[in-house]
Amino acid sequence: AQSVTQLDSQVPVFEEAPVELRCNYSSSVSVYLFWYVQYPNQGLQLLLKYLSGSTLVKGINGFEAEFNKSQTSFHLRKPSVHISDTAEYFCAVSEGSGGSNYKLTFGKGTLLTVNP
Amino acid sequence: DAGVTQSPTHLIKTRGQQVTLRCSPKSGHDTVSWYQQALGQGPQFIFQYYEEEERQRGNFPDRFSGHQFPNYSSELNVNALLLGDSALYLCASSLFKWGPSSLEQYFGPGTRLTVT
Numbered sequence: 001a002q003s004v005t006q007l008d009s010q011v012p013v014f015e016e017a018p019v020e021l022r023c024n025y026s027s028s029v030s031v032y033l034f035w036y037v038q039y040p041n042q043g044l045q046l047l048l049k050y051l052s053g054s055t056l057v058k059g060i061n062g063f064e065a066e067f068n069k070s071q072t073s074f075h076l077r078k079p080s081v082h083i084s085d086t087a088e089y090f091c092a093v094s095e096g097s098g099g100s101n102y103k104l105t106f107g108k109g110t111l112l113t114v115n116p
Numbered sequence: 117d118a119g120v121t122q123s124p125t126h127l128i129k130t131r132g133q134q135v136t137l138r139c140s141p142k143s144g145h146d147t148v149s150w151y152q153q154a155l156g157q158g159p160q161f162i163f164q165y166y167e168e169e170e171r172q173r174g175n176f177p178d179r180f181s182g183h184q185f186p187n188y189s190s191e192l193n194v195n196a197l198l199l200g201d202s203a204l205y206l207c208a209s210s211l212f213k214w215g216p217s218s219l220e221q222y223f224g225p226g227t228r229l230t231v232t
Contacts, residue, residue: 043223106158
């Protein structure tokens with residue numbers, strides 16, 4: 001069964017510093033990987049996704065992630081964060097089961113707090 | 117272009133009662149998925165509806181049921197509410213596709229259910 005581990009529950013950083021949010025997954029078959037952001041009292045917004053192709057994926061708001069199959073990781077990075085990046089970030093995985101039967105399994109989330 | 121909308125925003129119920137939550141998908145989408153997000157946790161998949169039928173289901177008891185209408189909107193019903201059902205309930209819509217592109221979901225802001 002697929003599972004996701006977000007290694008840090010909270011990550012505090014200063015504005016304009018780089019940040020990496022870590023995500024490891026467990027799956028025995030091909031996987032599809034996602035990062036979502038959730039601002040306070042809002043739903044989830046898709047940041048980026050890996051379905052196939054290049055292992056370096058670029059998303060919105062300057063975020064990028066790298067799919068590393070050997071390390072079963074999909075870490076999220078941003079070279080310089082802003083106060084407005086303060087939010088909860090969720091990593092999600094889906095196994096390739098064919099057809100249209102795909103469902104997302106989410107990690108527990110990482111709270112990114114950007115301080116001035 | 118309206119995104120995913122959910123109603124109500126907040127709801128307070130008593131143990132043992134029944135509740136119905138509503139979701140209207142993003143324009144052009146035909147598939148609706150429901151997730152439960154407990155406090156401090158990532159979203160957990162409840163079920164997915166397409167063509168007015170439940171297509172996939174997560175590990176939730178039969179107390180959780182749903183419906184999809186011909187206009188693609190959906191309802192989530194929970195019977196015999198328990199304190200543990202208190203959570204943010206998220207609706208996500210997508211366009212039915214074969215393959216992992218079906219995972220490109222757009223989330224609504226959620227309904228906060230409190231069971232006392």
